[in-house]
Amino acid sequence: MSPTRRTTRRSLARRRVPRAAALALLLATATACANDVPEADWSRGLLPEHITEQGGVVESLWNGAWIAALATGAVVIVLIVWASIFHRKRRAKAELPPQVRYNLPIEILYTVVPLVMVSVFFFFTARDSNTLAHVSGEAKVKVKVEAFQWSWRFTTTYNGKTAQPVAGVPVHDYNQGPELVLPVKSKVEFDLSTNDVIHSFWIPAFLFKRDVIPGIPEGNPGRKFEVTTLDVKPGTVYAGRCAELCGVDHSRMLFKVKLVSQAEFDQYIATQAGSAQ
Ligand SMILES: [Cu+2]
Numbered sequence: 001m002s003p004t005r006r007t008t009r010r011s012l013a014r015r016r017v018p019r020a021a022a023l024a025l026l027l028a029t030a031t032a033c034a035n036d037v038p039e040a041d042w043s044r045g046l047l048p049e050h051i052t053e054q055g056g057v058v059e060s061l062w063n064g065a066w067i068a069a070l071a072t073g074a075v076v077i078v079l080i081v082w083a084s085i086f087h088r089k090r091r092a093k094a095e096l097p098p099q100v101r102y103n104l105p106i107e108i109l110y111t112v113v114p115l116v117m118v119s120v121f122f123f124f125t126a127r128d129s130n131t132l133a134h135v136s137g138e139a140k141v142k143v144k145v146e147a148f149q150w151s152w153r154f155t156t157t158y159n160g161k162t163a164q165p166v167a168g169v170p171v172h173d174y175n176q177g178p179e180l181v182l183p184v185k186s187k188v189e190f191d192l193s194t195n196d197v198i199h200s201f202w203i204p205a206f207l208f209k210r211d212v213i214p215g216i217p218e219g220n221p222g223r224k225f226e227v228t229t230l231d232v233k234p235g236t237v238y239a240g241r242c243a244e245l246c247g248v249d250h251s252r253m254l255f256k257v258k259l260v261s262q263a264e265f266d267q268y269i270a271t272q273a274g275s276a277q
Contacts, residue, residue: 044059044063045059045062045063045066047059047062047207048204048205048207049205050205050206050207050230051205051206051229051230051232051238051259052205052206052207052208052227052228052229052230053227053228053230054131054132054206054207054208054226054227054228055205055206055207055208055227055230057128057131057132058128058132058207058208059207060128061124061125061128062207064124065121065124068117068120068121072117132208132225133225134226135189135221135224135225135226136187136226137189138187139186139187139188139189139226140158140159140186140187141156141157141158141182141183141186141187141188141189141265142156142157142158142188142189142190142191143155143156143157143180143182143188143189143190143191144156144157144191144193145190145191145192145193145201145212146193146194146195147192147193147194147199147201147212147242147246147253148194148195148196149196149197149246149247149249150170150242150246150247150248150249150250150252150253151167151168151169151170151171151177151178151253151255152167152168152177152178152201152240152253152255153165153166153167153168153178154166154167154178154180154255156180156181156269156272158265158269159269161269161270161273162273163268163269163272163273164272164273166178166179166180168254168255170249170252170253171252171254172252172254173254174239174240174241174254174255174256175237175256176254177240177254177255177256178255178256179255179256179257179258180240180255180256180257180258181258181260181265181268182229182257182258182259182260182265183229183259183260183261183262183264183265184229184230184231184232184234184259184260184261184262185228185229185230185231185262186228186229186262186265187226187227187228188226188227188228188229189224189225189226190210190224190225190226190227191218191223191224192210192212192223192224192225193212193214193216193218193223194212194213194214195214196214196246197214197246197247198211198212198213198214198244198246199211199212199242199244199246199253200212200242200243200244201240201242201243202240202241202242202243203238203239203240203257204238204239204240204241205238205239205257206227208225208227209243210225211244212244229259232259233259234259234260234261234264235258235259235260236258236259237256237257237258238256238257238258238259239254239255239256239257240254240255240256240257241253241254241255242254
């Protein structure tokens with residue numbers, strides 16, 4: 001390499017390093033803009049704290065899947081390292097190592113082992129999906145969720161009383177979005193619908209989201225899901241959002257969920273239903 005070429009290369013590298021650093025900084029700061037995601041910690045597998053019984057099912061499945069995947073990954077990495085160290089090409093022996101073909105025990109092994117692994121994953125995923133999709137029909141609190149470009153309308157029914165619908169507009173902060181009030185320790189049934197495009201109803205603290213698809217007729221089980229709220233501190237507010245890119249104000253399709261005591265909920269329904277009449 002000529003000396004001039006070497007200097008050009010060096011100055012090119014000198015120019016690229018600060019640029020790469022600036023890009024890394026931009027990526028780190030620009031992607032950290034979602035301030036409404038609840039705090040996550042390692043004890044829950046980095047998931048936010050869940051506020052429903054169903055969230056506990058999701059948390060176990062998530063953590064179990066990680067443990068299984070990490071264990072599988074460890075075995076695979078050990079095998080790769082072992083094979084590349086003990087079976088590397090040695091200089092003295094230029095000829096090919098013994099070629100193993102049609103080795104029935106090995107072929108059975110590498111067919112059966114992945115099948116067992118996939119079956120275990122399938123079993124737990126199917127079992128938990130069924131639990132999460134189960135709607136008992138026993139929920140006394142029913143929430144009709146209507147998604148639109150770009151907010152939500154919530155209509156809550158409890159004990160035969162329907163509260164006045166709560167509708168929102170696009171906002172930057174979920175605290176300014178429409179408020180969904182739910183009682184603690186209760187079964188809540190959601191019915192999701194939309195008249196425009198596909199949205200997705202997401203409350204991160206539920207560890208659950210469900211697409212809201214236009215054209216699904218009323219009464220179709222695909223529109224419904226049920227949760228049982230846990231005994232969280234009454235008055236706590238959680239974020240909700242749309243999780244399906246649905247147009248220009250998708251990111252402002254925010255709402256808030258407030259969990260209150262049963263007594264407070266009764267009162268809320270009484271006043272809201274009163275004002276509806
Ligand atoms: Cu949306």
